[in-house]
Amino acid sequence: MEPPATTPAVATAGPSGAAAAAGVAEGGGHHFELPRIRALLLHALPRFAEGVVAPVAVFYAALALLGLNGALAAAVAWVYGGIIVRYLRGHPVSGMLMLAAVGVTVRAALAAATHSAVIYFLQPTLGTLMVSMAFLASVPLRRPLAMKLARDMVPIPEAFFRHDKVHQFFLRISLLWSMVLFVNVGISLWMLFNESIGTYLWLRTSMVAGLGALGVAVSVLGFKRLLRHVNREPAAAA
Template identity: 80%
Template structure:
């Protein structure tokens, strides 16, 4: 006999009303953290270490080798390749090519900053279109029933969160550009990384807190299940 889904499954029913329980924050972080470290943090650390020992060209080769080595390892072992790692591969290839052509480490780090600016504008543009980018990303990160995304309150929440992340990313761009053109590469890498991580942590904390609040409100609406 098939067991009815309960709270531990992330969803259930109370008096005919569909109820969803948000997965624990620690579980979400443990799911996302390895991919973030592998696709974002590690390539920067590898580049910096190689830059100190091998110079700019050696650092570019090392960064590219790290990302594609990770992809090859997963392919050989039959493991899935995360979308974040694939994006990192594309990004590091373009960045390394332009940096090698210009012989400038500044160019290598300027490109992702400009990319962040584009993402910030994408978050902002998604709001008046009524298709919040934050909602699309949430669907990739957490096993949440589609019915909840169609609820008006949830949709309005993601519109606000898209504005929030547009602001967070724009602040990151401002800090990154100022430090890139006014500080050494070493200072840029470590201090800027800390500041950006702080902005990101604050944005995540507000997003998770807000979404848990929205989920509680939706779950308290008896007999008003979200439209299918």
Template identity: 85%
Template sequence: MLLHALPRFLEGVIAPVAVFYAALVLLGLNGALVAAVAWVYGGIAYRYLRGHQVPGMLLLAAVGVTVRAVLAAATHSAVVYFLQPTLGTLIVSMSFLASVPLGRPLAKKLAKDMAPIPEAFLRHERVHQFFLRISLLWSMVLFANVIISLWMLFNESIGMYLWFRTGIVAGLGAVGVGVSVWGFRRCLRHVNAEPARAGSPSA
């Protein structure tokens, strides 16, 4: 899974930062905005020419980047370009948080979308509690992402924001993934052990 995710991480996180920063240094803000948009559409063109399916999320990302670039160019502000996805992250964080008291953890919905998990397993009370806790965890991870991003965006240079914020956010995400995987494995062990307990003489 990590080997599968690494090229996507490089293409979607590291490379856009490098492209934007290099163009910013060499060509200025407008050049950086053009380079950022060209990178996304270049990825779409590369997939199309090689006969690969272009994911719908990539098309939506292209539209989003285009709108962000137009607004940033109109206001002559790089802050406007980076502020928009940060506000989007805040909305996602609040969505994770709101799903907890409602008893409909967003993490469970995402897990169902990404993997064929049996409904009987998802209805288990321990599993439901796990997804509630993980939804709360990711709400906190994303909110920390927002706080760090906003502070650096308004207090540091764009160069500092690009590189240090990217590293910090990647680190937060790695911690969140690690805790999620550890918690899910622990939850599986408890759920799988229950029938054995039920059939034991002491049960």
């Protein structure tokens, strides 16, 4: 099963994000605090294991034991099984997860019809290429996609986003993630057409995860540096 492309993260939603939002100074100032790196990692690691490591292990084990069609069925069962478990536990099932399930079903059907695992893995790689191009196009338009994602995912006050330095930062981060995703695509396509599926699954997953982790680290450290500059400004003005 193709692991999802890594996307920029400068903060996380949930309790950590809420705590960060509480750092906004009264009176509409720019003061904002980012959660600690340990909190970010604790929030992200279970999702990484569930969304990246486990699907690859399920697909590879089924491929070795049951062949291509069995692996495709296992990939579909993994996604729908996750939806059923969430439903039984009373957890909300997001629209994005449902769309992902439909996408995996279509990919598996096409791969089964063509008897080609390459078709199964090629489709999300092309999707990653489109996302990379979207990040790149947002830079000259001065409407950084990374900022839009941050707005959607994290309760950051609008006053903070209107700061010039913040806008410049998200332009640079959008360019960074365009490059990260483009390299992701290059590695994926080369390995998909030149290596075995087993090698592709594990080596490509490790390399892309490493690239994504580097991109996240640069994003988070850059954002923390930005916060120090922006949060100092009201005090300097006073």
